Amino acid sequence: MTDTPTGSSDRRGADGAAAYDAIVVGGGHNGLINAAYLAKEGLRTLVLERNPLVGGAAITEECLPGFSFTTFSYALSLLRPEIIHELDLVRHGFMPLMMPSSFHPTGDGDYLLLGDDHDQNVQEVRRHSRRDADAYSRYHHDLDRVVQAVRPLFDSAPPDVFGSDGTAGAGFGPDLEWVRKHLGGVERRVMHDVVRLLTGSASDWLEDYFEHPAVAGYHASSSIIGSKVGPMSPGSGLVLLFHKMGEHDGHLGSWAFHKGGNGGFTQVLARAAQAFGAEVRLEAPVTAVLTAAGRVTGVALEDGTELRAPVVVSALDPRRTFLELVDPREMPGEVVDDVRRMKFRGVSAKVNFALDGLPTFPALPDTVDHFGGFLNIGPTVEYVERAFDAAKYGWYSERPFIDAAVQSVVDPDMAPPGKHVMSCFVQYAPYQLRGSDWDTERQRFGDTAQAVLEEHFPGFGDLVLHREVVTPVDIEARTGLTEGNIFAGEFLAPQMYLFRPSPAASRYATPLAGYYQCGSGTHPGGCVIGSPGRFAAQRVLHDLRRDP
Amino acid sequence: MIRTTPFHERLSELNTQGLYTHWQGFLSPLRYTHAPKHEYFAVRNSVGVFDTSPLFKYRLTGPDSSRLLEGALTRDIRRCAPGQAQYTLWCDDGGFVMEDGVVFRHGEEEFLLTAARPNLAWFADLAQGLAVDLEDVSDDFGVLAVQGPRSRQVLEALAPEVGALGYFEHTSAKVASSAVTLSRTGYTGDVGYELTVPAADALDVLDAVLEAGQGHGLRPFGEEALMVLRIEAGLPLIDVEWTNSRLAWSDAERVTPTELGMGWMLRGVPEGDRAFVGRDALRREAEQRSSRWTTVGIVVDWQHWDRLHREAGLLPAKEAHPLPYESALYDAAAGGTQVGYMTSFTYSPVLQRHIGLARVRPDLAQAGTELHVETVVNHTNTTVRAHTARLPLFNPPRKTARP
Numbered sequence: 001m002t003d004t005p006t007g008s009s010d011r012r013g014a015d016g017a018a019a020y021d022a023i024v025v026g027g028g029h030n031g032l033i034n035a036a037y038l039a040k041e042g043l044r045t046l047v048l049e050r051n052p053l054v055g056g057a058a059i060t061e062e063c064l065p066g067f068s069f070t071t072f073s074y075a076l077s078l079l080r081p082e083i084i085h086e087l088d089l090v091r092h093g094f095m096p097l098m099m100p101s102s103f104h105p106t107g108d109g110d111y112l113l114l115g116d117d118h119d120q121n122v123q124e125v126r127r128h129s130r131r132d133a134d135a136y137s138r139y140h141h142d143l144d145r146v147v148q149a150v151r152p153l154f155d156s157a158p159p160d161v162f163g164s165d166g167t168a169g170a171g172f173g174p175d176l177e178w179v180r181k182h183l184g185g186v187e188r189r190v191m192h193d194v195v196r197l198l199t200g201s202a203s204d205w206l207e208d209y210f211e212h213p214a215v216a217g218y219h220a221s222s223s224i225i226g227s228k229v230g231p232m233s234p235g236s237g238l239v240l241l242f243h244k245m246g247e248h249d250g251h252l253g254s255w256a257f258h259k260g261g262n263g264g265f266t267q268v269l270a271r272a273a274q275a276f277g278a279e280v281r282l283e284a285p286v287t288a289v290l291t292a293a294g295r296v297t298g299v300a301l302e303d304g305t306e307l308r309a310p311v312v313v314s315a316l317d318p319r320r321t322f323l324e325l326v327d328p329r330e331m332p333g334e335v336v337d338d339v340r341r342m343k344f345r346g347v348s349a350k351v352n353f354a355l356d357g358l359p360t361f362p363a364l365p366d367t368v369d370h371f372g373g374f375l376n377i378g379p380t381v382e383y384v385e386r387a388f389d390a391a392k393y394g395w396y397s398e399r400p401f402i403d404a405a406v407q408s409v410v411d412p413d414m415a416p417p418g419k420h421v422m423s424c425f426v427q428y429a430p431y432q433l434r435g436s437d438w439d440t441e442r443q444r445f446g447d448t449a450q451a452v453l454e455e456h457f458p459g460f461g462d463l464v465l466h467r468e469v470v471t472p473v474d475i476e477a478r479t480g481l482t483e484g485n486i487f488a489g490e491f492l493a494p495q496m497y498l499f500r501p502s503p504a505a506s507r508y509a510t511p512l513a514g515y516y517q518c519g520s521g522t523h524p525g526g527c528v529i530g531s532p533g534r535f536a537a538q539r540v541l542h543d544l545r546r547d548p
Numbered sequence: 549m550i551r552t553t554p555f556h557e558r559l560s561e562l563n564t565q566g567l568y569t570h571w572q573g574f575l576s577p578l579r580y581t582h583a584p585k586h587e588y589f590a591v592r593n594s595v596g597v598f599d600t601s602p603l604f605k606y607r608l609t610g611p612d613s614s615r616l617l618e619g620a621l622t623r624d625i626r627r628c629a630p631g632q633a634q635y636t637l638w639c640d641d642g643g644f645v646m647e648d649g650v651v652f653r654h655g656e657e658e659f660l661l662t663a664a665r666p667n668l669a670w671f672a673d674l675a676q677g678l679a680v681d682l683e684d685v686s687d688d689f690g691v692l693a694v695q696g697p698r699s700r701q702v703l704e705a706l707a708p709e710v711g712a713l714g715y716f717e718h719t720s721a722k723v724a725s726s727a728v729t730l731s732r733t734g735y736t737g738d739v740g741y742e743l744t745v746p747a748a749d750a751l752d753v754l755d756a757v758l759e760a761g762q763g764h765g766l767r768p769f770g771e772e773a774l775m776v777l778r779i780e781a782g783l784p785l786i787d788v789e790w791t792n793s794r795l796a797w798s799d800a801e802r803v804t805p806t807e808l809g810m811g812w813m814l815r816g817v818p819e820g821d822r823a824f825v826g827r828d829a830l831r832r833e834a835e836q837r838s839s840r841w842t843t844v845g846i847v848v849d850w851q852h853w854d855r856l857h858r859e860a861g862l863l864p865a866k867e868a869h870p871l872p873y874e875s876a877l878y879d880a881a882a883g884g885t886q887v888g889y890m891t892s893f894t895y896s897p898v899l900q901r902h903i904g905l906a907r908v909r910p911d912l913a914q915a916g917t918e919l920h921v922e923t924v925v926n927h928t929n930t931t932v933r934a935h936t937a938r939l940p941l942f943n944p945p946r947k948t949a950r951p
Contacts, residue, residue: 084900085850095898097593100586116583148863249585249897250866259593369564369581409765410586412594412698417763 020046020279022311022540023299025286025325026480026519028056031315032269032280033533034518036087038313039276041541046307047278048299050285050480053263054270056315057479057486058528060263064466066416067354070261071470072479072486074350074405074423075099075374077246077255078529079265080155086534092271093264096248096256097410099373104221105456106214107379109363113370114218129212139209139219144252146193147244149186153179154245154524157507157535158497164504172507172542173535197237198493201229203381205237217380221403222253224427226486226526228345230388231381239491242525255373257407261414262528289314289325289515296514299325310514311540315533317481317488318342318501318521322510332511338502342495342521346472346484347391349429351402351449353422354415354466358406359457371409377402377452387428394434396445399452401427419465424449431472431483438471445469487526488519497523508532508539516540550575553601554690554750558758562768569771572665574602577770585868585897587769588776591736592898594765595698597757598774600735600742601690601750603649604666608659612678617651617659619824620674622805623813626822628653633716633731637805637813638670643829644793644802645810646670647786650733652718652744660685660729660744664786674825690750694757695740695777697946698764703730703741705760710741715948724749724756735774737781739946776868779892779905782845782940784808789843789891789905804833807907809843809939842913845941846877846890846904848921849933853902860926866895866902875922877906878931884920887912896942903941904934912936 020043024035027049039045053059057072076096084094104112112128114121118137126133157173165172183191197205202223203216210216220231223240230236244253258265270280285302289312298308314321322331322339364370378384378401387397403425408415415421426449433441446469453460472484481488489495498506501521508516518536520526551574552560565582568575576599579587590596608616617625622645623636633652637645649663661671668684675682694703703710707721710730718731726749734740745753758766778785786792790808791801805813817827818834833839857864874891878884888908896903908919915938920931 081850081854081900090898090900094900095593097589098583098585098897100581100583115581116585120582144863148861247863249895249900250864252863372583372586410589410593412763412765419763 020309023309026315027054030533035278036273037537039278045278047280048284055266058262060261068414083530095259101372103370104218104376135209202231202236202240213380230385313516319482343490344483344485346431347428350470351424352468355420355463375404391428438473488521508536554747579770584772588773591696595696596769598693603662610680639826643826695736724752736777780942807841841907842910845937848902852933878920880918
């Protein structure tokens, strides 16, 4: 990917330090979206990115000539449609390539191949279980109803239930009365399902519908992504629901590869932000947020430069935002405490492959179309739960769950003709290993993942031209995500909505005047949604209007 | 008895759906896979092939062939040099559009004209007394469209000549040892080519194209994908955007070239000396500014669309399917009056908007004019806000870029 050109000249303030209206710390997708909205409203906005390219965890890198790797984040679904339109992203190259299929080997040589045609999907499910055939339609309808019930909350800032904003935030976002009214309008049964999903396990929810272990296993896979839960753990229902919140082209829970990978998407965001007038500076790590008299005054860079702005927005995760960029002593102890006890336990790794050709699934020797979307390697609920077991005790799965994608099948620009890139999201890989460390285990872990692929795609190893193993420690080191947690804070009920990242700071402002947060550690959370960036911009603008 | 095209034998092997429509008496796939949107993205992101063989094809040769076309076609064939092609219309005496097609000029006295419907008799009548040999060669050729950003790269491996072709240029070439015409033409609004292939060689040429496309994401696409592509590209379709004037029942069904958005074809007509069918009426229309409609693009207000559906408890539909009937357009005033009608409507994945092709009163045609589009939500007629926009709505520079 090409780097985003950086802005040219500093804007010098009276005291000689560069002056901006707002500085965004971190050029991940939320930072860029936040900056684009602020710049669109006329604020002189600067994005400071530590790495040589924007994108944070959504980057595309050419590890081998001609092979584009989505090093970390690899697919798009939850991005809110408002952002596409409000930031005019189509003009800047926004292009989500719909995944035509989803492929789930059932572990016995057979498979479940689901696509874009509901009736054919029903027949495919029916091939495995006649009983599950109609359950499949009901399952999706019931889940869609839950999505519709929670969506208004997902798509608005949390109300100030605890009065933590004082009067400053009055009028920002909906109030509690609005929430009560909305929830009051949700059908009883749907509300019951909401609670069952938000508090229960995915496997409890799934067993009400599916009898076939592989059919249930397929649907369970999204219940564990990025989270230290197994499908049988309470809380996995929430993760499952979260991954269904996407609304790509009007289809709930459908996924796409952005043209050029998710790094292609963040390049689009950078272009949009710059078109609105934001400046993006690369290789500019921020070491501290500067304050005076209880207010933000700017930031200090690693090279000693100080940049002035009355508004600083942190796109980093809550640990960095509250404990590293500022002196925790400047924050109320309650917030510091909340953030300290917030769970960030990364359990996900990536193993990315450059391949000499397409892998072969023996039951489908001559077709390509099963490689059009996610390849879900986690045949049954039990398989995935067993993969989780090791993580509880500080070790990685010997037979991991893998969410793989051969993006070059849908986007041939990702690899030379006839060659392919394969992104594998592998779980479980706990950040903290007991009795060893990731430098020691990195390649063995890669072998473990590759062995599972070999099981399903015999001869896989012969195709491997290059392998990149990205452990939670690498994720943390390269993206700054604490403990390699891909969501910037786990998806646990007490870490969502009113409580994300702290019940005392869930509305994008912080107790420090002029200091804001726009990362995935705020509501509605991780994945490439963009809402944290958007809501935080709305909050900044709201406060500026109140108190210019 | 339904017919099949020269490519059918192979393409039907690639069709996993068995879902066909009928196109002028030929089987034509609606889609090849369960995911027509994926076929659509092949054209917008890599390369897709479409079997466009059911088009009628007429060969015109002889010293007066240019004269015949000068007098028959709305667009001036004298501006089309050998090696070039023109998208064109032909009208009746009233200046109403009969049909459209593409004319390929192979030499000073040799042309090939494609048409969506049979037209031999109409041209033959006009050819009376002229030294023209007019021949229906529809069944002699298959036509394979190879469209999308990778189309040039794929075809260059078979016929390097393709690399030099500008927009609407063509050349003869050898593909799989068959003599074909390679043209930079198509119906997708993207960079793309068409191969006009002797029917007997169709499978060999197709196999060569399919093989060359390996590793480039090539896939065949059907009519469902084509409809989205052509609406994005602002390309009208006979019997959808208009009715052949000679077969219409009333003037309300008829359109003039200007009303169809093809006024640009009439460059030089008011002051020029070329006599052609419909000229006087078209001159009158220009002089008196009597066009009833202007063809525009429609872009639906996404917020309003979503709100209308969400308030009704529905998921806002974003489906790429063409409109089954015309919908009325109203002006933005409260209780608005009808000011036009939309002929085609779809969700556009690349534009992320619902879009349409429409005809509006000329005074409302300026891009950005707010209109209301008739739609149905929960069995109830309502309207959704939209604005007019210049066509084509999707127009990537690669479509016409010089090689």
